[in-house]
Amino acid sequence: MMFQLKKSMTLATGALVAASLLLTGCGASSTSGTTGTAEDPVTIRFAWWGNDARAKTTFEVIKAFEAQNPGIKVKGENTEFSAYWDKMATQIAGGDTPDVLAMSGSYPSEYSSRGVLLDLEKVKDEIDTAKFAPGTVELGQIDGKQYAIPAGVNSLSMILDPAVFKAAGVELPDDESWTWEEYQDLSTQISKNSPQGTFGTSPMANDSFLAVWARQGGEPLYTEDGTKLGISEARVAQWLEMNLELQKSGGAPSASQTVEDGSAQPEQTLLGQGKQAMKVSWSNQMNSYSGNELAMMKLPGESQSGGAWLRSSMEYGISAKSKNTAAAAKFVxxxxxxxxxxxxxxxxxxxxxxxxxxxxxxxxxxxxxQKEAAYLDRIADMKLTAPLPFPAGSSATMEVLNRNMTDVLFEKAAPVDAAKKFIDEVNLNLAK
Structure with missing residues (x-):
């Protein structure tokens, strides 16, 4: 079966479906700018984040587009993810926003609320979504308006290296039934049975993962109006405590090694070097880690009541100040x-x-x-309702989470205190 966001998910965004139809409907376009000619082409800028391999591929795509559209030239701008959003903030503040920009997470909400993004209803005749999987168009909608187009979908997953399991004499888990307690036990057992420097797992400091953790506990990460966190201090503290226990048991590396691993390129991580058995990761990143034959499984504790969901892994938006929106939309x-x-x-x-x-x-x-495609089909089959887009003001949530988890791992703060500090700081950001 081909992946699709199931009916239950589209029902959850039912109020937005009508808006999505604007992108495929008939009617006069209100695009601005021209698409140029071969003799007098227009130039648009396209900004994205990624490594050298992604940049190489993207420039090949640009070359193919220009060959088919001689009236449009595309200037590509690639930035490493860690610096991308700072660069965008500087360019936006200086009135130099790229015509087409890649986005993810809370940034569509942030940018649309500040008037940075074009309402794509204005270029509805240039972007065809008729062949999109059901429910995916809505992933780019904020408050009923289409501000972004999904580049693709992914989901959080557990990436496993079966070779590390085998060397440690540990069986792979059953991902239809395993729990977070079993995950902890497996991690500790693998570390004990492996050469020094090889571990069962490593901590995950990501607000999207925290959203999964919240959903598994019956809580939303953010309240429906987006004005504060919906996850409880107790639930955050449980997650921080679990990671601290993993470190103390040896199931995960030391705090300093965790920080180093978290900033490494995928192939240089412990998993990429064949020194880690399990890692919570975005599904589309599996091929970046290692040449080993890796496996992809559901996260522990997944159920029909909530957990991981199909989300847009990257989205394309168009600058509201672009002078060539028709050309930008044609490129998208x-x-x-x-x-x-x-x-x-x-x-x-x-x-x-x-x-x-x-x-x-x-x-x-x-x-x-291919394993990722099969995994996404399994997630779609769970028919889980996607949460609302992360709200404006939440772009710093991951940094706040990371900082507080680091304090816990270095034992500078107790999990309960770090959880309270995390919630208080994020709620202040959301209230601004």
């Missing part, structure tokens, strides 16, 4: 709807949302990427 359409672009990008930006592009890409995927 090429990125998500062109089989030529899809065959170059494959699943690097998540699994394609255009079902025909996905079908063309699947045979080209490596074994690990």
């Amino acid at each position: 359409d090429f990125l998500v709807n062109s089989e030529e672009a899809g065959k170059l990008i494959k699943s690097d930006r998540g699994m394609p949302v255009n079902l025909e592009v996905r079908a063309a890409v699947l045979p080209l995927l490596k074994e690990n990427q």
Whole structure:
């Protein structure tokens, strides 16, 4: 079965469906700017984050687009993820926003609330979403308006290295039933049975993972109006305590090694070096870690009541100040709807949302990427309702979470105190 966001998910965003139809409906376009000619082309800028491999592929996509659209030139701007948002903030403040920009997480909410992003209803005739998987168009909507187009979908997953399990004499878990307690026990057992420097797992400091953790406990990460956190201090403290216990038991590395591993490129992480058995990770990152034959499983504690969900792994927005919105929209359409672009990008930006592009890409995927596609089908089959987009004011949540977890791992703060500090600080950010 081909992946799709199931009916229950589309019902959860039912109020937004009508707005999504604007992108495929008929009617006069209100685009501004021109698409130029071969003799007098217009130039647009496209900004994204990623490593050198992604940059190389993206410039190939740009070259293919320009060959088909001689009236448009695209200037590509690649930045490492850690510096990307600071660069965007500087450019936006200086009135120099790229025409097309990649986004994720809370940034569509942040930027749309500040008037940075174009309401894509204005370029509805240039971007076709008719062949998108059901429910995926809505992933780019904020308050009923389409501000972004999903580049692809992914989900949080547990990446495992079966070779590390085998060397430690430990059986792989059953991901239909395993618990976080079993995850902890397996991590400790693998570390004890492995050479020094090889570990069962490592901590995960990511607000999207915290959203999964909250949902598994029956709580939302944010309240429905987005004005404060919905997760309880107790639930945050449980997660911080679990990571501290893993470190103390040896199931995870030391605090200093955890910090170092968290800033490393995927292939340089412990998992990438074949020195870690399990890692919570975005599904589309599995192929970046290692040449080993890795496995992808559901997170512990997943159930029909809540947990991981299919989300947009990257989204494309258009600057509200662009002087060439028609050209920018035509480029976005090429990125998500062109089989030529899809065959170059494959699943690097998540699994394609255009079902025909996905079908063309699947045979080209490596074994690990095929596993990702199968995993996303399993997540879709769970029919989980996606949470609302992370609200404006939440872009710093991951940094606040990371800082407080680091304090816990270095034992500068108790989990309960760090949980309170985390919630208080994030709520202040949301109230601004």
